[in-house]
Amino acid sequence: MMFLQYAIWGAWLPLLWPFLNNVRGMDGGEIGRIFAVGAVGAIVSPFIAGQVADRYFNTEKFLGISHILGGILVWQLATIETYSTFLAFSLLYSLIYSPTLSLTNSLAFHHLADRDRDFGKIRVWGTVGWIIVGISIGQWLLYSHTPSIGSDAEIEMAQYEGMADAFRLSALLGVVMGIFCFTLPATPPTPSEERNSSIEAINEVSKQPLLTLFLLAIPVSCIHQLYFVHAASFLGEFQGGEGAAKWLDSIFGVGGGGLMTIGQMSEILVLAIVPLIAKSISRKNLLAIGLFAYALRMLLFMNGEAWGITAVIFGVALHGLCFGCFIFVAFMIVDEETSPDVRASAQSLFNLVIIGIGIIVGSQVAGSLAEWAKADSGDIDYTRLFSAPMWASFACLAALLFFYPNSSPRRGDSTADHLT
Numbered sequence: 001m002m003f004l005q006y007a008i009w010g011a012w013l014p015l016l017w018p019f020l021n022n023v024r025g026m027d028g029g030e031i032g033r034i035f036a037v038g039a040v041g042a043i044v045s046p047f048i049a050g051q052v053a054d055r056y057f058n059t060e061k062f063l064g065i066s067h068i069l070g071g072i073l074v075w076q077l078a079t080i081e082t083y084s085t086f087l088a089f090s091l092l093y094s095l096i097y098s099p100t101l102s103l104t105n106s107l108a109f110h111h112l113a114d115r116d117r118d119f120g121k122i123r124v125w126g127t128v129g130w131i132i133v134g135i136s137i138g139q140w141l142l143y144s145h146t147p148s149i150g151s152d153a154e155i156e157m158a159q160y161e162g163m164a165d166a167f168r169l170s171a172l173l174g175v176v177m178g179i180f181c182f183t184l185p186a187t188p189p190t191p192s193e194e195r196n197s198s199i200e201a202i203n204e205v206s207k208q209p210l211l212t213l214f215l216l217a218i219p220v221s222c223i224h225q226l227y228f229v230h231a232a233s234f235l236g237e238f239q240g241g242e243g244a245a246k247w248l249d250s251i252f253g254v255g256g257g258g259l260m261t262i263g264q265m266s267e268i269l270v271l272a273i274v275p276l277i278a279k280s281i282s283r284k285n286l287l288a289i290g291l292f293a294y295a296l297r298m299l300l301f302m303n304g305e306a307w308g309i310t311a312v313i314f315g316v317a318l319h320g321l322c323f324g325c326f327i328f329v330a331f332m333i334v335d336e337e338t339s340p341d342v343r344a345s346a347q348s349l350f351n352l353v354i355i356g357i358g359i360i361v362g363s364q365v366a367g368s369l370a371e372w373a374k375a376d377s378g379d380i381d382y383t384r385l386f387s388a389p390m391w392a393s394f395a396c397l398a399a400l401l402f403f404y405p406n407s408s409p410r411r412g413d414s415t416a417d418h419l420t
Contacts, residue, residue, distance in 0.1 A: 001184060002122055004177035005104050007129030008067070008097070010264075011137060011170035012074070012163075014232045014257035019163040020086075021233075022156075030083050032367025035229060037091045039359035041098030043352050058188050059107045059344070063100055064181035070096040071174025078167040097174075102351035106344040107187050109335050120275040123328065127267045133173070134261040137166050138253020146254065159254055166257075201345035204338045209283070212404045213330055214353055216287075219396055220326060221358020222365055223294055223389045227319075229366040232256030234301065234382055235316070238309050248309075263319025270324030283333055284404050290326030291400060293318045295393035301386040327354060 020026045020034065073093045080086045105123075112118040145162025147155055205214055236256035238248075252258030274286070300307065300315030331350065338346040365388075373385035 001104055001107070001177075001180070002124075002126035003129035004173055004180065005100065005129070006126035007133040008070075008074075008170050008173045008177060009101075010130035011133045011173065012077070012166040013228060014134065014260050015137065015163045015166050017229050018160060018233050018236065018256070019166075022160040023163070024081060024083070024086070026083055028367040028370040032229075032363045032365075034083075034087055034090050035225070035363030035366070036360040037087055038094045039098070039356045039363070040091055041094035041096065041356075043356040043360075044095060044099075056189055058186060059103050059110075060181050060184035060187050063103055063107070063184070064178045066096050066100050066178070067174045067181060068178030070100075071171045071178060074167055074174060075171035076167075078164040098351070098355060099348065101355060102347040103344065105331055105335075106347045107184065109343065109347075110187050111185055115332060115335060117275055119332065120271045120328075124268050124271045127264045127271065131261040131264045131268075133169065134264070135252055135258045137163075137169065138258025140165060140253070142249060142253045201338065201342040201349055204342060205334075205346060205349060207337075209405050210334065210337050212400070213287075213333060214350065216396055216400055216404075217330060217350065217353040218358050218361070219392055220291070220294065221354045222362030223298075223392055223396075224322070224327070224354075225359045225362030226366045226369070226389050227297070229363065230370070230380075230382075230385065231260055231316070233380075234304070235259045235312070238304070238312060259313075260316060260319075262313060262316045263323075266317040266320030267323050268320070270320040271328060274324055274328065278329075278332070282406065283329060284400070284406060286325045286329045287404065288397060288400055290322055290324070290329070291393055291397040293321035293325065295390050295397065297322065298386045298390035298393060302383045302390060304382065330354075 016035070017031055020031045021028075026034070070093060073089060073096065076089055077086065077093075080089060108119060108122050109115055112122070141159045141162045145158050145165075147158050150158070205211065233256060236254070238259075248259060252261065278286070297315045297318040300311045300318075304312040304315070331347065334346050334350045335343055369385055369388055370380055373381045375381045
């Protein structure tokens with residue numbers, strides 16, 4: 001389930017900016033709006049998907065229907081040429097796909113006896129799916145869409161055009177996922193006297209430590225989104241340049257998306273370690289490690305041209321700590337700090353922040369920053385571009401250290417060991 005869930009997304013997300021910019025001729029503002037509208041589904045899902053799964057409809061059946069419909073829609077994105085039509089289809093797809101991200105977490109938590117011990121082993125397969133599909137697309141572009149004859153510009157354009165196949169692969173994986181979901185363990189709704197689980201979940205997340213966590217998640221998800229919007233193009237410059245970076249093509253393919261999977265490889269390592277340390281290191285400290293990693297990654301990208309490809313690759317590898325110690329741990333905290341009958345809705349609410357509000361704002365900011373960071377030549381000045389999220393990451397770290405409680409006020413015990 002996790003493998004397919006994230007392979008579907010990872011097939012096309014890292015390549016969306018270079019594809020739309022170079023093949024469809026869209027500017028930063030238009031692409032930013034397409035990224036933003038893709039998050040609308042995450043805003044709607046807490047009030048539809050969470051309510052349905054918590055109260056009325058088996059989660060696995062909801063997932064199956066959603067993924068089959070999503071596969072049909074995303075196939076169309078490979079051939080749509082106009083901005084307005086692409087925007088409309090992106091909106092429809094987001095309404096169907098976004099809710100499935102939180103519901104797969106909810107389904108897993110429902111059936112795991114010990115989330116600290118077991119969830120990492122399950123969720124890591126989502127990362128494996130992202131890695132395999134990312135490298136596969138990179139190799140496909142290298143061997144099927146890289147002409148042996150032609151100018152550098154012609155070869156680059158052929159690779160960009162080949163990125164349309166990423167949508168087709170995502171569609172096929174979506175249909176497979178939809179069929180597979182009907183074989184998952186039955187996950188029926190939880191009976192409760194409270195009819196609106198979303199309202200009850202909102203009431204629960206208004207208390208500490210969830211209040212601080214949700215507020216911090218908004219700027220953090222903006223920073224996270226900026227990375228996914230611009231990293232493939234940034235990394236593609238190193239792969240397309242002269243010198244030592246050339247050897248990377250034979251391993252990761254071309255286009256930058258394959259090279260980004262180094263971050264998912266490190267994510268596997270972090271997700272394997274987190275369950276081992278989750279009962280000895282406080283949730284607050286784990287979150288702090290994640291935020292520091294966000295800041296350090298942007299610092300390394302800022303100085304990539306001066307410090308070289310080794311520093312850049314290390315910056316990509318920090319994605320494991322960024323995701324594992326902040327977003328992954330945050331989903332665990334949401335599950336720990338909410339009542340059983342509203343957990344699906346609470347997960348959807350957090351999904352709203354991570355891939356809803358944060359992505360909408362982050363996508364707009366990413367587009368604006370790209371224009372702001374343009375050099376006189378018209379190329380993006382990445383030193384300037386990545387400086388903004390670096391300072392924002394340090395600000396989030398300071399806010400966490402000051403506002404996030406050292407223990408869980410609701411439960412009256414340490415957030416590091418309250419599951420022991």
